[in-house]
Amino acid sequence: MEYEYIRLEKKGAAAIVTIDRPEALNALNLDTLLELDHCFIDLGEDEEVAVVILTGAGEKSFVAGADISHMQDLSVIEANRFARFGHKVLKTIEELPQPVIAAVNGFALGGGCEIAISCDIRYAAENAKFGQPEVNLGVIPGFGGTQRLPRLIGKGRANELLFSGDIIDAAEACRIGLVNRVFPQQELLEKCLGLAGRIASRGPLAVRLCKEAVNNGMEMDLARACRYEADLFGLCFASDEQGEGMLAFLEKRVPEFKKK
Incomplete structure (x- = not known):
């Protein structure tokens, strides 16, 4: 399948999936979610791939969130379906047989934070920003943020982010356990590939x-x-x-x- 909104490349035993909508800060619209779902299902069946790295195009954003222009006029039923499909896609990523490393190279807000925490490991660039600002839009996280975030960083810290909509930097995200490690932007992908290589060399x-x-x-x-x-x-x-x-x-x- 040819993709319009994501890119797939392989380096050795690692597959690199890049969400490629830089003009929209890589925001997740329905077509992007469909392509991600298809791509990760295929990768799960690819025995030559030992590790997957998920990142965003450009230097500003990993994924800035779900596409607000797509969501603005959804009905109750349409919004429910959109959230449920987002859950399906993130579950596909979470349950991929291979480890998935999120290379967070900028904004990871809303759906972007949710997709990052569906990955097994998160490495962040120094310019990365994390948050669940949905309450500023009059909604709650819809792709699992209220469930995965407390499991990852604890209920109290998760509630602080969820209720306030505050955005935190990479250093704070690392301190509270939201990300594993932080690197200069230009070193991020290299560090992820290094980890992928070590994982791929194991049983x-x-x-x-x-x-x-x-x-x-x-x-x-x-x-x-x-x-x-x-x-x-x-x-x-x-x-x-x-x-x-x-x-x-x-x-x-x-x-x-x-x-x-």
Whole structure:
């Protein structure tokens, strides 16, 4: 499929998805969401891709939010459908078998913040800005912000951002755990690719099972989550990957994992 609003390129085992509407600060309209959904479904089935990096075109914005011009005149039913489709797309990203790194290179507001927190890891440029300013528009976050943000940074800090609509800088976002690390703008993609390369060099099944254990375990009580982890740990021993990894450790060499 050819895309109009996103770009897809591959560098080694990493796929880079760029939301490409710089004239609209990469705001999410329905067509962009449709393209993202299609792209991530395809990437989930691409066994040559070990890690996905999601970013925005230009130096000003990752994703400035959902497209207000698209939403302004929606009916109640249309708004509900738009939110539910946004949930579907972000769930596709969140549940991708491969790890997803958000390279936040500017504004990540509203839907942009929500799409960033649907990713597994967030690296930010020093100029990045984060926030859920929907209350300034008389609405609430509609793509999972009221649910994922408290799970990520805690209820109190999330409520402060959600209720006030305040925008915070990258340093503050890092301090409260909204992003993992902050880099100069010109180094951001390089740092993301570096992390992607390290992840891609590890056992591919083990990485995917780690993601599955974290995402699914977070929705369980601790006892059930630990049993679930034990089941996945045991599953690792059915693969050649475990044998090679442990043999390489004992032989004091770098493991040679087979990529599917």
